[in-house]
Structure formats: structure tokens, C-alpha cells
Amino acid sequence: MHVSGNIRIALALMLMAGFIACRQSYSPPATKNNPSYLVVDGFIHAGQDSTTILLSRTRNLDSPASQLESGANVTVIGVSGENFPLQEKFAGKYVADHLDLNSNELYQLRIATRDGKQFLSDYIPVKISPPIDSLTWTQDTLGVHIYVNTHDQNNNSWYYRWDYIETWKYTSGYQSLFDYINGQIILRPADQYTYYCYLNRPSTDIQVASSIKLSKDIIYKNPIIFIPQGSEKISVMYSSLVKQYVITKEAYDYWQALKKNSEQLGTLFDAQPTQIAGNMHCSTNPEEPVLGFVSAGSSSQLRIFVSNVDLSPWFYTPYYGPDCGLRSIPEDSVANYLIGPYPYDYSLLYKVLNRYQIALTSCVDCRVHGGVIQKPFFWP
Numbered sequence: 001m002h003v004s005g006n007i008r009i010a011l012a013l014m015l016m017a018g019f020i021a022c023r024q025s026y027s028p029p030a031t032k033n034n035p036s037y038l039v040v041d042g043f044i045h046a047g048q049d050s051t052t053i054l055l056s057r058t059r060n061l062d063s064p065a066s067q068l069e070s071g072a073n074v075t076v077i078g079v080s081g082e083n084f085p086l087q088e089k090f091a092g093k094y095v096a097d098h099l100d101l102n103s104n105e106l107y108q109l110r111i112a113t114r115d116g117k118q119f120l121s122d123y124i125p126v127k128i129s130p131p132i133d134s135l136t137w138t139q140d141t142l143g144v145h146i147y148v149n150t151h152d153q154n155n156n157s158w159y160y161r162w163d164y165i166e167t168w169k170y171t172s173g174y175q176s177l178f179d180y181i182n183g184q185i186i187l188r189p190a191d192q193y194t195y196y197c198y199l200n201r202p203s204t205d206i207q208v209a210s211s212i213k214l215s216k217d218i219i220y221k222n223p224i225i226f227i228p229q230g231s232e233k234i235s236v237m238y239s240s241l242v243k244q245y246v247i248t249k250e251a252y253d254y255w256q257a258l259k260k261n262s263e264q265l266g267t268l269f270d271a272q273p274t275q276i277a278g279n280m281h282c283s284t285n286p287e288e289p290v291l292g293f294v295s296a297g298s299s300s301q302l303r304i305f306v307s308n309v310d311l312s313p314w315f316y317t318p319y320y321g322p323d324c325g326l327r328s329i330p331e332d333s334v335a336n337y338l339i340g341p342y343p344y345d346y347s348l349l350y351k352v353l354n355r356y357q358i359a360l361t362s363c364v365d366c367r368v369h370g371g372v373i374q375k376p377f378f379w380p
Helices: 004-020 249-263 331-337
Strands: 038-045 051-057 073-078 083-090 093-096 106-112 118-121 124-128 132-139 143-151 159-171 178-181 184-187 196-202 207-210 218-228 237-246 280-282 295-307 327-330 346-352 355-360
Touching: 038 106, 038 118, 038 280, 051 073, 051 106, 124 237, 132 237, 132 295, 143 237, 143 295, 159 218, 159 249, 178 346, 207 218, 207 249, 218 237, 327 331, 331 355
Parallel strands: 038 295, 124 295
Antiparallel strands: 038 051, 051 093, 073 083, 073 106, 083 093, 106 118, 106 124, 118 280, 132 143, 143 218, 159 196, 159 207, 159 237, 178 184, 237 295, 327 355, 346 355
């Protein structure tokens, strides 16, 4: 799951609530006391998918970095007495490769932190997600809209949540056929071309929907992703792997409130932020707030591709900008342009007669923009 940023946004909005209603400067008590409440972010997967629980601490708005909660003992406990410990793989990240959970049993997440406090979740049912029927897309003047369709023929799901990982292919301004290594000009191997790159990004928005008001448990054309007109994401080809979870009504209400707090607050006339109650509690000190809502179950997933060739005019403005002119230099001048630590300011493109064409590396090497040149295994 990729929503911890939204949890922190929601907390920030709660702290800001004191500033909205009055014109005089006011520091809410939580801000004065520099609170450091536990934030629990994760999903307990039943089956082969790994379970990841992220632990961190809240921080003031002016704090520069997140505070990860390391050294905790994290365990999933069944009402029948089963125990599934998670291991800390990285600071604040606790993982179990797979949990053999019983879909008819209730489970609880238990966290013991280094300061001696214990945190427990409410008892959590295991919700099994039906398959995603399809992912579809449409284009209008604003951009591309992606929709999810699903249903539960047994009418047992009703409340759904989605997250996704986006991947897109983009290009640099020029193809480079040569490289410059240790003072030598060499042909660049095809698997080292820097014209095409791939960039990944996990979702940070909150996507939930419910079919509870319908006679059948059907979600039809529910919007989950919007890509604005001209975005780099579909400059060549875009893909998204969408994961679907079935959640309880309590979890649905929690995510809806969090979404409202983090995405809809803007002016005095908008809905004001509200206190958000999750399903995690501090058993050592019941008065201590804990942020987060942990669910359990299986997920289903489906991937969609959108190609630029299938779009109406996209009017994409490249990331490298307009200052990407070519320069033609003799071979004996190459060392004058490709100096200093790698990557150099300039890159070699190709050779015309006895002269090399060069351009700024920012216009040639797509990796400068954050992507990688290795094609993902799922890419067509």
C-alpha cells in the first residue's frame, strides 16, 4: 500500500484546523508539544502475497523528514492462537513473505515498540477480493480517464479500495550511438542505449467505492486514475498495475474521511477537517492517539496499457526543454567537452565524416530524468 503520505497530510490538516476559524495567530497544543504518535500503514495479505507493515511517527509541518519506527516487534495473531511474526527488513518496514490465514477467522495486529508500549488493532476479518473484471479508458479535452469494473456474484463484498503502480516509457531528445569511457570513444552497446527509459511511481491518492446502495454487488466504470492532457506519462506508452481490496464498512468510512481531509480542504466554505479514528489503539495508554487502519484479505490485480498512438493529439512538452541544439566538433576536441566526473555535461551522438555530433547530456541520456533503461519484464 502507498498511502502513508496521505496519513501525514490528514494529520497536518487536523493540526491546521485551529488556524482556519480565527485571524489571530494560534498554536494548537499538539504543535506546541511536538507530538510523536505512531503511524501504522499496511495490509495483511492472506495467501502468497507478502505482508508489509510500515511504522513511522507523526511530525510537525516544519520537520524536514519522516521518523521511522525501528526495533519494534510486529505480529499477526489469530483468535485461535496462531502467531505470525514479521521481520524488520529495513528501518520501519516489517515484512512476512506469506501468511496462511483462515478466511473464516479474525486476526489482530500487535506492535510492541522499543519504548515499552504495546499497540493492538481491532479484530480484523479476512476479506477475499473478487477478480477485477476489466480496466477501461477514455480521452477527453482534459486528459485520459481510467476506470475499474468488478462484481461479486455472491454479494459479499460491497466496499472496495484500490491502489496502483504506474509505469511509463519516455524518450530523450537524441539517440546516442557512442560512449566515452576512460578517454576512449567506443560504440555504445544496444542494451546501453539511453533514448528510451521507464519510470515507476506508486499511487498516493485514495480510491474507494461502494456498491451498498445497489441491488447487486457491482462496480461499473469507477474512475481511479486521471492523466492530464500533455502528461509525459503517455508520451510513448503508459501502464498501470491496479490492485483491488475488499474492505469493511469501518475501513471504507475511514478512507473516505481521510480522502476528504487530505484532498478537499481548500477554503473557508469547504468541509472542515475532522478527527479520523482508525482501528489501531495503544493498549498501554488508551488516551494516546494512533494513526492508521489495517485490513486483511486477498487482493486481485489487473494491468492496463495506453499507447500514445491510440490518442488524439497529446501536445506533450518534453522534460528536456528547448535548449537541445547539436554541436559538431572534430574528434581531437572531444576530450575538451567530455571532462569532469561522469555523467559529462555533453554526450556523443553519432559521427558525420570526421566530426562528432554532441548535445547536452540532459537532452541525450533519459536516465537524467529519473528513469531506467532496462525494459520491465511485463512490457510489450
